[in-house]
Structure formats: structure tokens, C-alpha cells
Amino acid sequence: MQTIAAVARTPRGEFTIETLELEAPRVDEVMVRIVGVGLCHTDLIFRDQFAPYPLPAVLGHEGSGIIEAIGDDVEGLEVGDRVVLGFSSCGHCARCNEGLPSYCREFPPLNYAGTRLDDGSTAFAAGDEKISSHFFGQSSFAGHAIVRAGNVVKVVDDDAPLELLGPLGCGFQTxxxxxxxxxxxxxxxxxxxxxxxxxxxxxxxxxxxxxxxxxxxxxxxxxxxxxxxxxxxxxxxxxxxxxxxxxxxxxxxxxxxxxxxxxxxxxxxxxxxxxxxxxxxxxxxxxxxxxxxxxxxxxxxxxxxxxxxxxxMEGDSDPQMFIPELIAHHAAGRFPFDRLVRTFPLADINEAIAAQGRGDCVKVVLIP
CATH class of the missing domain: 3.40.50.720 (NAD(P)-binding Rossmann-like Domain)
Structure with a gap:
């Protein structure tokens, strides 16, 4: 299928809004329709190559949305689930077993490689051109994202503002x-x-x-x-x-x-x-x-x-436990993170970056 995305092509260059081809989810992945994605300083430092990441790329790592397709081996998730997307971890190393997945032994390759690790493939393409994906396991500056199932946190509170929840996956939980x-x-x-x-x-x-x-x-x-x-x-x-x-x-x-x-x-x-x-x-x-x-x-x-x-790193949190806790605090009025948020259309990502850089707003959430 096709989807829109904000593509980073050059260090310090503006993002370009493009229509890309999107692969179907593999056996351990899900496809999520993104309803909101936070803009984080980390996205920009990877675009600008402070830390290396293969360009061109779809970045974005504070996504939230609705599952539209699931891989054959995925358990515990269903089409239609409302979800927040977090970072990737292996789930079985010493730190993961301690409930500290942000210090996973495989954290750098899982989150920063720009490809699937098993075969070097990407979820996005522009014709014959590969576009790096799986940034923090998601690459959610897009209308849809292919996400490792282990990154996905279900939102059980139907009243939670799903389009604003993405930053709980990184900045707010940090x-x-x-x-x-x-x-x-x-x-x-x-x-x-x-x-x-x-x-x-x-x-x-x-x-x-x-x-x-x-x-x-x-x-x-x-x-x-x-x-x-x-x-x-x-x-x-x-x-x-x-x-x-x-x-x-x-x-x-x-x-x-x-x-x-x-x-x-x-x-x-x-x-x-x-x-x-x-x-x-x-x-x-x-x-x-x-x-x-x-x-x-x-x-x-x-x-x-x-x-x-x-x-x-990532507030020493286990997203599967901590994100629902923060949503509950928000519902009780103890964590009013929505007061920090200003929304922009994804198509206006460059304007949003400038506004956040000027201090016009505290936290940008982009709406595809």
C-alpha cells in the first residue's frame, strides 16, 4: 500500500512530504495507522547525524494510533486496538529480564539501524529507493507505520486522548x-x-x-x-x-x-x-x-x-507498565501533559520544528 511520510534526506535539511510504498507487516510486526506523533529533539539529532542514521529516512518515535493489520505470529494484539508506540528491546537479555528494557543489550541496533536486522530490509520505499525505517522500532512520521509488536502498548482507557499520547513513549516517560x-x-x-x-x-x-x-x-x-x-x-x-x-x-x-x-x-x-x-x-x-x-x-x-x-535512558521505565500508569495519572488530573502540547498537521513539520525551536510551544504533536 501507499502512505504519506515526512522524509529526512539531508543533514539539517527540511523534511519533505512524500508518498511512499509501505510493506505489509512481517510475522512479528503490526501495521499502525498513526493518529498523532510527537516531535522530539532526538529526531532532529539523528536527522542531523549527531548520531549516525542512514538517510533518506522516516524518523519519528513518539507515535500513537490504531492497529490495522497484524503479523501471523503476533499474540495479544488485535486489529482495532488503540496503541502507544515505544522503543524496541530484545525482551530476553539480562537488563530486559530486570524490567529495564531501555538498557537492552541490543538497544542500538534494534532502534538505530534503520532496517530490519534479519535481512536489512526497510518498510518504506520510493520506487526502487530504500527509505530507512524502524527508527526506535517504529518510524512514525507517517500516515502508517510498520512496528515491532514488542513496541506496542495497548491503551485500555477509551477516554484517553489517543492523538496526544505518543510522547508518553519517549519524552514524557523520560x-x-x-x-x-x-x-x-x-x-x-x-x-x-x-x-x-x-x-x-x-x-x-x-x-x-x-x-x-x-x-x-x-x-x-x-x-x-x-x-x-x-x-x-x-x-x-x-x-x-x-x-x-x-x-x-x-x-x-x-x-x-x-x-x-x-x-x-x-x-x-x-x-x-x-x-x-x-x-x-x-x-x-x-x-x-x-x-x-x-x-x-x-x-x-x-x-x-x-x-x-x-x-x-527512557526514564528507566518498562513502557508496558509505566505508560498505562502515566495515562491513569492523567485521567486523575495528576499528569496534565496535554497542557504542554500544540498540534500541527504532519505536512507542516518544518514550520512545527521552527515554532518549537523558537519556544512558541513546549511540545509539538503532528497529526497525519
């Missing part, structure tokens, strides 16, 4: 999971969240759910600071106003129990480190501007105060 899973911040603890984008604001909501007593958002855009306070931040700091570590310690003289960096900026991470309390923990989820960016840590201080720094 921010919320970083607080609720990776660092497991206990009630009454303090946390500093650096960056008020979709990941950072999801972390703010996650910290409120956890019952954190002090939630400090560090964010340069005033409107996002204000939104963060509406969503649960008890304090906000403009990093342009002065020394961030000093500003944090003015709020918490003994330092913060936890910090989560979503910015990837070395200066911001250094400030968060300087504001950690003894036994404090810093979680890192932000992608740095350059691949060779590195932290310089005072080892004596780290040892003396027992401080911890951890990398976080």
Missing part, C-alpha cells in the same frame, strides 16, 4: 520516569530540574506525584517558568539572573537531594553538581551539544560527600 523510576525521589525530598522543555516539565509533574517537598525549576524562558509553577514547581530560577548554584542554595542552604538535568549543557550540570547535598544524586538525560562534551568532577569532593551521578 522526564517523569527519571524522577519516579531512576531516582525514585521519596516524599518530602527536594529536587532541582534543569530545563523547562517537555522532558523537564514532565519531571516537574513526576516530582509532584512523588510528593517532593521542594521542586525547583531552572529555565530561562519566563512563560515556561510560570507553567512549571502551575504544574507543581515550588520555586523557579532564571539562569540568566546570576549564579545558579548560589540561587539554589538560597532556597536550600544544605543543598538539594536530587537534581535532573534535561539541558545537556556543561555549565548547567556544573551548577547542579555544586548544589547537591551530601548523598545527593544527579540524573543526566539531556543530550549535549557536542558528542565529545565531558564533565570534570572533583573526585575528593564526590567521595567526601557521597554524591552520585547517573545516566538515564
Amino acid at each position: 522526564g517523569a520516569g527519571g524522577v519516579m523510576r531512576s531516582m525514585a525521589c521519596p516524599a518530602g525530598s527536594s529536587i532541582v530540574i534543569v530545563g523547562g522543555g517537555p522532558v523537564g516539565l514532565a519531571a516537574v509533574m513526576g516530582a509532584k506525584i512523588q510528593g517532593c517537598a521542594t521542586i525547583v525549576l531552572v529555565e530561562p524562558v519566563a512563560a515556561r517558568r510560570a507553567l512549571g509553577e502551575e504544574l507543581g514547581a515550588t520555586h523557579s530560577i532564571d539562569p540568566a539572573a546570576g549564579d545558579v548554584a548560589q540561587a539554589i542554595r538560597a532556597i536550600m542552604p544544605d543543598g538539594t537531594d536530587f537534581a535532573l538535568d534535561t539541558s545537556g549543557r556543561i555549565d548547567a550540570i556544573d551548577a547542579a553538581l555544586a548544589a547537591l547535598a551530601p548523598r545527593g544524586m544527579l540524573g543526566l538525560v539531556g543530550v549535549p551539544p557536542r558528542a565529545d562534551d565531558a564533565l570534570s568532577i572533583n573526585l575528593a569532593g564526590m567521595i567526601t560527600f557521597g554524591q552520585r551521578v547517573i545516566g538515564i
Whole structure:
């Protein structure tokens, strides 16, 4: 069959809207009609070759939609199921068996190869030209996607806004999971969240759910600071106003129990480190501007105060468990992620990228 898709053809180039041929699902795949797909910074860094990905490609990894066809070996899913699409994992390595599929032994090839691993085929083609697919197991910047069945999370709440749920598969679960899973911040603890984008604001909501007593958002855009306070931040700091570590310690003289960096900026991470309390923990989820960016840590201080720094992938979440939990929190009014979302037609993806880059909106969801 044919479907429309936003195709990345050149690094830093605009996406082109094209009609592509789409293969039928293989035995372990499903075909999903996409009703909404989040626009994530990760899509752009792969388009721009910060991390290698074969171009031309259909990217997109925050899809939601309705199953229209299933492969012969797929169990537990049916045509007509409402689903959110997550990342790929093998399901049987040591980390998968621990309930930590984002650290799957096969994560890079399953999510970043641009092909099926068994035969190197792609789900999309433009005539005789192969178009890379299976980005994060889905490639959902399209009207339809061929998805590995293990990526699919069924949505059982018929009232959940399906077209807006896709970002739960990556950005929102990364921010919320970083607080609720990776660092497991206990009630009454303090946390500093650096960056008020979709990941950072999801972390703010996650910290409120956890019952954190002090939630400090560090964010340069005033409107996002204000939104963060509406969503649960008890304090906000403009990093342009002065020394961030000093500003944090003015709020918490003994330092913060936890910090989560979503910015990837070395200066911001250094400030968060300087504001950690003894036994404090810093979680890192932000992608740095350059691949060779590195932290310089005072080892004596780290040892003396027992401080911890951890990398976080996908919020340490098992999507099959955590996405339904976040949907339930949304239904109860505790995780109002829809307040972050602005929708654009998929055909306007380049305009949407520009709007998100300008800060006109927090989270873009594209509607095919």
C-alpha cells in the first residue's frame, strides 16, 4: 500500500512530504495507522547525524494510533486496538529480564539501524529507493507505520486522548520516569530540574506525584517558568539572573537531594553538581551539544560527600507498565501533559520544528 511520510534526506535539511510504498507487516510486526506523533529533539539529532542514521529516512518515535493489520505470529494484539508506540528491546537479555528494557543489550541496533536486522530490509520505499525505517522500532512520521509488536502498548482507557499520547513513549516517560523510576525521589525530598522543555516539565509533574517537598525549576524562558509553577514547581530560577548554584542554595542552604538535568549543557550540570547535598544524586538525560562534551568532577569532593551521578535512558521505565500508569495519572488530573502540547498537521513539520525551536510551544504533536 501507499502512505504519506515526512522524509529526512539531508543533514539539517527540511523534511519533505512524500508518498511512499509501505510493506505489509512481517510475522512479528503490526501495521499502525498513526493518529498523532510527537516531535522530539532526538529526531532532529539523528536527522542531523549527531548520531549516525542512514538517510533518506522516516524518523519519528513518539507515535500513537490504531492497529490495522497484524503479523501471523503476533499474540495479544488485535486489529482495532488503540496503541502507544515505544522503543524496541530484545525482551530476553539480562537488563530486559530486570524490567529495564531501555538498557537492552541490543538497544542500538534494534532502534538505530534503520532496517530490519534479519535481512536489512526497510518498510518504506520510493520506487526502487530504500527509505530507512524502524527508527526506535517504529518510524512514525507517517500516515502508517510498520512496528515491532514488542513496541506496542495497548491503551485500555477509551477516554484517553489517543492523538496526544505518543510522547508518553519517549519524552514524557523520560522526564517523569527519571524522577519516579531512576531516582525514585521519596516524599518530602527536594529536587532541582534543569530545563523547562517537555522532558523537564514532565519531571516537574513526576516530582509532584512523588510528593517532593521542594521542586525547583531552572529555565530561562519566563512563560515556561510560570507553567512549571502551575504544574507543581515550588520555586523557579532564571539562569540568566546570576549564579545558579548560589540561587539554589538560597532556597536550600544544605543543598538539594536530587537534581535532573534535561539541558545537556556543561555549565548547567556544573551548577547542579555544586548544589547537591551530601548523598545527593544527579540524573543526566539531556543530550549535549557536542558528542565529545565531558564533565570534570572533583573526585575528593564526590567521595567526601557521597554524591552520585547517573545516566538515564527512557526514564528507566518498562513502557508496558509505566505508560498505562502515566495515562491513569492523567485521567486523575495528576499528569496534565496535554497542557504542554500544540498540534500541527504532519505536512507542516518544518514550520512545527521552527515554532518549537523558537519556544512558541513546549511540545509539538503532528497529526497525519
